[in-house]
Amino acid sequence: MGTGDVFDPNCPTRVVLDRIGDKWSVLVLLSLVHGPMRFTQLRARIGGVTPKVLTQTLRAMEQDGLVTRKVFAEVPPRVEYALTDLGRSLHEPVSVVARWAEQNITEILRAREEVS
């Protein structure tokens, strides 16, 4: 397979599109772009995320080759998460979307109020 086609229901880009669009994945990406972080640091940075959801998000991103999980043999063991090259390449697309959300939130909330 060369490139995918998001309009083809059988193309796996569909699944990827949903996963990379997930807000938690986006927030992990935006956090890790500055360098590796430990689980507790990520949790503190990403307000409101539960440990369970953060674990699931990191595992999914690891499976997709976006994030690496590195265990350092210390006492207690230190675990660090970092972006792969692939993960880093997704940072710019994703931050463009996040910036759009931040810049247009007022207009979206206004639209919602008009409806209700």
Next chain:
Amino acid sequence: MGTGDVFDPNCPTRVVLDRIGDKWSVLVLLSLVHGPMRFTQLRARIGGVTPKVLTQTLRAMEQDGLVTRKVFAEVPPRVEYALTDLGRSLHEPVSVVARWAEQNITEILRAREEVS
């Protein structure tokens, strides 16, 4: 409120981020950028979407001020969906992410195989 902060759990950008990252919203956006479309046309273009999910997606996008729904008094009545200016402004950010997914799908699938 000026601009939002996606890292703030109380900021509504969070909800918006999830909604605009949703694959069906992305596919509707990418479809409507060429001009207004009827429900049946959208359904045909977006392979694999059920009528129920497409209806929900369009309604949510209408509420967020991204899409307009216009009913023409014909027999049978014609209903057309179109992007608003806000919706059009989201097209570029979203297509950057979709393009990334299409271009990197092979690498992601390879990463997934290595894990399992």
